[in-house]
Amino acid sequence: MARELWKGNIAIAEAAVRAGLEAYFGYPITPQTELLEYLSMRMPELGRVFVQAESELGAINMVYGAACTGVRVMTSSSSPGISLMMEGLSYIAGTEVPVVLVDVMRGGPGLGNIAPAQGDYNQIVHGGGHGDYRPIVLAPSNIQEAIDLTMLAFDLAEAYRAIAVVLLDGSLGQMMEPAEMPPLRPLKSTYPDWAVRGAIGRERRVLSSIYLDPPLEEEANLRILRRWQQVEANEVRYKGYYLEDARFVVVGFGTAGRVALSAVRAARAEGIRVGLLRPITVSPFPSRVLRELADQVEGFLVVEMNTGQMLEDVLRAVEGRAPVEFFARLGGVMPLPEEVLDEIKRMASTPLSVDGHPRERWLQRMLQPA
Amino acid sequence: MTLADMETLVYARPASLTEMPTHYCPGCTHGVAHRLIAEVIDEMNLRERTIGVASVGCSVFAYNYFDFDWVQAPHGRAPAMATGIKRVLPDRLVITYQGDGDMASIGMGEVVHAAARGENITVFFINNANYGMTGGQMAPTTLPGQKTTTSPHGRDVETQGYPVRAAELISTLEGASYVVRRSLHDPKNIRLAKKAIRLALETQVRGLGFSMVELLSICPTNWGMTPVQSLKWLEEHMIPYFPLGDYKVHPAVAEIKV
Ligand SMILES: Cc1ncc(C[n+]2csc(CCOP(=O)(O)OP(=O)(O)O)c2C)c(N)n1
Ligand code: SF4
Numbered sequence: 001m002a003r004e005l006w007k008g009n010i011a012i013a014e015a016a017v018r019a020g021l022e023a024y025f026g027y028p029i030t031p032q033t034e035l036l037e038y039l040s041m042r043m044p045e046l047g048r049v050f051v052q053a054e055s056e057l058g059a060i061n062m063v064y065g066a067a068c069t070g071v072r073v074m075t076s077s078s079s080p081g082i083s084l085m086m087e088g089l090s091y092i093a094g095t096e097v098p099v100v101l102v103d104v105m106r107g108g109p110g111l112g113n114i115a116p117a118q119g120d121y122n123q124i125v126h127g128g129g130h131g132d133y134r135p136i137v138l139a140p141s142n143i144q145e146a147i148d149l150t151m152l153a154f155d156l157a158e159a160y161r162a163i164a165v166v167l168l169d170g171s172l173g174q175m176m177e178p179a180e181m182p183p184l185r186p187l188k189s190t191y192p193d194w195a196v197r198g199a200i201g202r203e204r205r206v207l208s209s210i211y212l213d214p215p216l217e218e219e220a221n222l223r224i225l226r227r228w229q230q231v232e233a234n235e236v237r238y239k240g241y242y243l244e245d246a247r248f249v250v251v252g253f254g255t256a257g258r259v260a261l262s263a264v265r266a267a268r269a270e271g272i273r274v275g276l277l278r279p280i281t282v283s284p285f286p287s288r289v290l291r292e293l294a295d296q297v298e299g300f301l302v303v304e305m306n307t308g309q310m311l312e313d314v315l316r317a318v319e320g321r322a323p324v325e326f327f328a329r330l331g332g333v334m335p336l337p338e339e340v341l342d343e344i345k346r347m348a349s350t351p352l353s354v355d356g357h358p359r360e361r362w363l364q365r366m367l368q369p370a
Numbered sequence: 371m372t373l374a375d376m377e378t379l380v381y382a383r384p385a386s387l388t389e390m391p392t393h394y395c396p397g398c399t400h401g402v403a404h405r406l407i408a409e410v411i412d413e414m415n416l417r418e419r420t421i422g423v424a425s426v427g428c429s430v431f432a433y434n435y436f437d438f439d440w441v442q443a444p445h446g447r448a449p450a451m452a453t454g455i456k457r458v459l460p461d462r463l464v465i466t467y468q469g470d471g472d473m474a475s476i477g478m479g480e481v482v483h484a485a486a487r488g489e490n491i492t493v494f495f496i497n498n499a500n501y502g503m504t505g506g507q508m509a510p511t512t513l514p515g516q517k518t519t520t521s522p523h524g525r526d527v528e529t530q531g532y533p534v535r536a537a538e539l540i541s542t543l544e545g546a547s548y549v550v551r552r553s554l555h556d557p558k559n560i561r562l563a564k565k566a567i568r569l570a571l572e573t574q575v576r577g578l579g580f581s582m583v584e585l586l587s588i589c590p591t592n593w594g595m596t597p598v599q600s601l602k603w604l605e606e607h608m609i610p611y612f613p614l615g616d617y618k619v620h621p622a623v624a625e626i627k628v
Contacts, residue, residue: 068455
């Protein structure tokens with residue numbers, strides 16, 4: 001199939017349609033609104049379900065209901081809307097039904113702004129909803145990847161009866177790039193043995209997240225955790241660039257990873273042996289490869305568009321075996337490749353400190369420019 | 371079944387109810403409401419096609435008592451979940467069963483918009499003038515002057531506002547086709563309630579849009595009365611504030627003969 005120009009949000013919407021999306025529920029919020037608008041035309045055209053909900057609260061619970069019938073369902077939103085969905089996400093996790101969620105992040109906290117940011121990492125990866133659950137979180141850094149990961153999200157959500165999130169920032173949602181769209185997959189014709197679709201000729205089924213008896217709730221928690229171990233064992237994905245001989249490794253996901261790649265290439269051109277590790281699954285986190293790299297390299301540079309939310313996961317993985325530095329832009333300000341390049345050069349030319357926390361050192365540099 | 375058996379069989383469990391004894395307090399009308407809904411679903415032969423959406427409140431375990439498929443919604447969100455199910459499976463009968471705290475307080479947004487969209491679902495709304503499950507706090511339906519654990523001196527409308535008349539409110543929405551209020555305080559009213567449940571489900575089966583039956587109900591435990599006193603209190607205090615009646619009957623629903 002030919003490559004065509006696709007805008008991020010619309011590419012994700014069409015990829016979901018091709019993956020067999022049967023019902024979509026959403027609410028307008030910039031910078032993800034094109035996704036909702038596109039599906040308002042596309043879904044009815046195919047005889048599939050589209051509902052503009054009264055709120056994100058409504059949307060996530062419509063998704064929850066539809067997911068209970070065993071079909072492929074999705075909602076999308078941006079940061080403040082995702083906050084509102086947290087209750088529903090926790091229920092969905094507790095009921096163990098598959099759902100795909102797209103979060104096109106914007107600047108925050110609060111109403112913030114509509115510029116690209118990565119401040120939802122914690123609320124998505126480490127679970128903003130109550131209780132113990134972990135969603136699968138896929139972080140594309142270009143439009144082709146956004147398409148491929150959206151398709152994958154449906155498969156993973158179903159395979160593990162989990163929430164699969166496509167996590168991107170507003171710039172990817174808005175950007176246009178050539179990409180190849182996979183063919184339309186047929187809709188499901190069989191449904192899982194837990195699906196609630198009416199007790200026609202069978203025993204009734206109940207889907208719920210309630211386990212009033214604590215030992216039963218403990219068992220449910222353990223079941224969810226064991227399933228997560230499977231996810232961790234089988235589904236870690238990342239992309240490495242120039243890692244073979246790297247003295248330093250930059251770590252960044254999504255757009256931050258993309259910006260970092262330009263910086264890494266520029267640094268290579270100047271003879272600095274630096275590589276990039278770009279987590280594609282930020283959950284499950286590629287901890288093992290980071291730990292392995294930690295024994296080989298002189299230091300890491302974590303680049304994010306938040307105050308170091310993924311940084312904590314990198315630090316946990318590296319376990320103090322190598323120095324870690326941090327660089328970020330916040331609130332909708334995009335990091336520039338030149339800024340990241342400066343950080344790489346600084347690391348290559350000055351002894352690396354291990355005093356204090358990388359966030360503290362970055363903040364010092366940020367507040368007292370040289 | 372022999373003729374002799376038939377002559378003595380005056381009461382049987384509807385097929386749509388399970389064998390499980392309910393956890394409801396003695397005299398609580400949740401049980402009556404369950405039975406009526408089950409009887410109507412049996413009569414319409416819809417048990418296998420029905421999907422219930424349970425809410426958060428004393429009826430949280432409704433799914434244990436009805437012998438058909440259920441899901442369990444977050445507090446107030448049942449109409450949204452029901453929307454999701456009904457849109458995917460338009461030929462199933464989708465019902466929610468919600469208390470007054472659930473539907474008329476935390477879930478007001480979901481129910482109003484489900485009705486406004488003309489969502490083809492049926493809401494059974496149990497108005498017992500307080501939050502039963504959490505121990506008798508003030509609900510949006512608590513009467514002026516009524517004592518609850520959070521209106522210890524009686525609901526003061528100056529600071530705690532006025533009760534919400536949900537049936538009247540929902541009836542103003544174009545998408546709602548059948549919205550009525552009935553009461554469960556005596557046999558005559560229970561019969562009328564059953565008829566309303568039938569009409570509500572017929573509304574859905576015929577694709578005529580949103581239907582809601584508000585059922586005035588008692589909560590002897592938290593009201594601090596015996597069941598008999600409670601029934602009398604409902605009649606004397608609740609009905610004057612929440613008049614029984616048909617608030618919205620779409621002409622197409624009015625034509626239905628059952
Ligand atoms: C988000 C959320 N807030 C609060 C609660 C606690 N809660 C459980 S049941 C309930 C009240 C239910 O009362 P009502 O809907 O009137 O039903 P009843 O118990 O009277 O039948 C509340 C507040 C909850 N489960 N979830
Ligand atoms: S607390 Fe009230 S509403 Fe709940 S079961 Fe008991 S009597 Fe019924």
